[in-house]
Each structure stands twice: as structure tokens, then as C-alpha cells.
Amino acid sequence: MKNITVIGSGTMGNGIAHTFAQNGFNVSLVDISNEALQKALQTIAANLDRQLKKGTIDEAAKAATLANIKIYTDAYAGASDADLVVEAATENREIKLKLFKELSDLCKPEAILASNTSSISITEIAATTNRPDRVIGMHFMNPVPVMKLVEVIRGYSTTDEVTNSIMELSTRLGKSPVEVNDYPGFVANRILMPMINEAIYTLYECVAGVAEIDAVMKLGMAHLMGPLQLADFIGLDVCLAILNVLHKGFGNPKYAPCPLLVNMVMAGQLGVKSGAGFYQYAAGSKDLVVAKKFWN
Numbered sequence: 283m284k285n286i287t288v289i290g291s292g293t294m295g296n297g298i299a300h301t302f303a304q305n306g307f308n309v310s311l312v313d314i315s316n317e318a319l320q321k322a323l324q325t326i327a328a329n330l331d332r333q334l335k336k337g338t339i340d341e342a343a344k345a346a347t348l349a350n351i352k353i354y355t356d357a358y359a360g361a362s363d364a365d366l367v368v369e370a371a372t373e374n375r376e377i378k379l380k381l382f383k384e385l386s387d388l389c390k391p392e393a394i395l396a397s398n399t400s401s402i403s404i405t406e407i408a409a410t411t412n413r414p415d416r417v418i419g420m421h422f423m424n425p426v427p428v429m430k431l432v433e434v435i436r437g438y439s440t441t442d443e444v445t446n447s448i449m450e451l452s453t454r455l456g457k458s459p460v461e462v463n464d465y466p467g468f469v470a471n472r473i474l475m476p477m478i479n480e481a482i483y484t485l486y487e488c489v490a491g492v493a494e495i496d497a498v499m500k501l502g503m504a505h506l507m508g509p510l511q512l513a514d515f516i517g518l519d520v521c522l523a524i525l526n527v528l529h530k531g532f533g534n535p536k537y538a539p540c541p542l543l544v545n546m547v548m549a550g551q552l553g554v555k556s557g558a559g560f561y562q563y564a565a566g567s568k569d570l571v572v573a574k575k576f577w578n
């Protein structure tokens with residue numbers, strides 16, 4: 283595998299492109315928004331500068347990584363030569379089903395089509411394509427260049443050959459892949475999202491404030507980040523979309539999203555990417571400024 287196409291250049295897409303490019307792959311980064319692509323290139327350059335400062339890469343590696351990435355707004359130009367496509371577009375079932383149908387028509391027959399979806403069924407995505415046996419979940423964690431885990435999700439029809447090749451590829455990227463089966467939320471989000479939702483309910487029911495809830499989980503459970511701050515980093519719209527998939531997929535009310543989360547998403551308070559969520563952020567920065575007050 284040499285040519286990798288990443289579809290979607292948002293929070294995850296830019297990190298996935300960065301990681302493949304840094305490991306010597308030719309990366310085509312595709313987005314419907316040219317603005318998102320430009321922002322992604324800036325983010326990748328800034329993150330490479332951070333690695334440079336830390337001494338984990340040198341100037342030559344930074345230049346080589348950037349040279350390995352080409353950007354496209356036209357999926358055909360970006361994906362027709364791909365050996366592997368990693369889709370990281372918006373977490374929306376209709377968008378992904380449409381994208382995979384188009385990708386299966388325009389990619390080489392031997393190309394593997396992977397999705398970075400947090401929760402949408404790989405089996406359902408695969409069924410829209412002409413190669414369900416070559417469709418798989420490749421679920422990277424945020425921030426991609428730093429986090430070790432890749433949750434590798436086998437759809438109902440995914441072959442051993444494709445699964446083994448994605449496990450090996452993830453290892454070549456310096457990641458630690460873990461193979462799981464395709465049920466709503468897979469493993470990571472089936473466990474993480476109910477915890478985040480419960481933290482939001484704890485706030486909604488005035489049991490404690492934002493900073494207090496996060497402090498309990500950081501100090502008491504040795505979590506590096508509290509669940510509300512983590513929700514801001516993931517994106518509250520993404521959290522809501524995943525909870526809706528769990529709720530619908532299992533038909534169990536325990537996954538129903540907290541009404542406060544629903545309200546915040548409707549109000550456009552999406553966390554770091556919108557500048558405000560459970561915390562307020564300085565413009566264009568991930569640096570946490572202040573925990574918001576939800577009640578007196």
C-alpha cells in the first residue's frame with residue numbers, strides 16, 4: 283500500500299493524513315470544503331512544528347511529511363488511484379452511505395475502503411458498495427498523531443485478509459491495533475459515551491459544576507482529562523450523533539442523550555471546534571480558559 287486517500291479534513295481527517303504522510307505514504311486529502319482543507323494544512327504544519335520543538339522530528343521530516351500531502355475538493359481526482367481510502371467525513375449515516383457508494387464506483391476494485399466512523403454500522407456501509415468484503419472500520423483516536431489505539435472493526439463480510447492487512451498497516455504507523463466486531467459503538471464508544479452522557483446528566487441535575495465533575499474523575503479515577511472536557515475535545519455534535527446510534531441500535535433507554543447535550547448542540551455550542559462547550563476556549567486554541575457556569 284502506498285497511495286492513501288483520506289476523505290474529510292476536519293478534526294480527525296487532518297490527523298490521519300498527518301500520520302500516514304509522516305510514515306512515508308502518498309496522501310490525498312479530500313474535502314467538499316476548500317476552507318476546511320486550507321485549515322487542515324495549517325493544523326498539520328502547526329502540529330509538525332510542535333513535534334519539531336519537542337525534538338521528535340527534524341526539519342527534513344517536517345518538509346517530507348508536508349510534501350507527501352496533496353489536497354482535493356474532487357473525490358474522483360483524489361481517490362481513483364488509492365490503495366486504501368480512510369473516510370473521516372461528518373458522523374452522519376446518510377453522508378457516509380452516499381460516499382461509500384460513490385467510492386466503490388470510482389476506486390480500483392482491489393482498493394480497501396475503511397471508515398473512521400465512531401459508531402455507524404460498518405456492515406451497513408459495506409452493503410452499499412460493490413465490495414463488502416473489502417470494507418472495514420479503522421477507528422483512530424483524537425489526537426491521531428499522539429494516540430496509540432486503532433480500533434479495527436470487522437464488518438459482517440470483512441475478510442481475514444483485509445483485517446490482517448489493516449492490522450499490519452496500523453502497526454507500521456506505530457499504532458497498536460485492536461480487532462473488534464461490528465455492533466453499535468463498537469467497544470470504545472459503547473463504554474465511553476455512556477460515561478460522558480452520565481457526566482452531562484450529573485451537571486444537568488445540579489449534582490456538581492463542570493470543573494467539579496471533571497476534577498472527581500481526574501483525581502479519583504486517574505483519568506488524564508475529565509469527561510466534560512473530553513466531550514468538548516471530541517465535539518458535542520459527534521457525541522450526540524454516537525449516543526443516537528447507540529440508542530437506536532440497542533433500543534435501550536439507557537443510551538438516550540441528556541437533554542442538556544441536545545440543547546447545547548442545537549445552540550451551536552460544540553466544544554473546542556466552536557470555541558465553547560462545557561468550557562470556554564480562546565479563539566482558535568485548544569487551551570481551556572474557563573469552565574462555564576450552568577446554574578447558581
Ligand SMILES: NC(=O)c1ccc[n+]([C@@H]2O[C@H](COP(=O)([O-])OP(=O)(O)OC[C@H]3O[C@@H](n4cnc5c(N)ncnc54)[C@H](O)[C@@H]3O)[C@@H](O)[C@H]2O)c1
Binds near residue numbers: 370
Ligand atoms: N472528533 C473525534 O474525537 C473523533 C474520534 C474518532 C472518530 N471520529 C469520527 O471521525 C469522523 C470525522 O469526525 P471529525 O470530528 O473529524 O468531524 P469534523 O466535523 O471535524 O470534520 C468533518 C469534515 O468532513 C467534511 N465532509 C463532510 N461531508 C463530506 C463529503 N461528502 N466529502 C468530503 N468531505 C466531507 C466536512 O467538510 C468536514 O471538514 C466521524 O465519523 C467521527 O465520528 C471522531
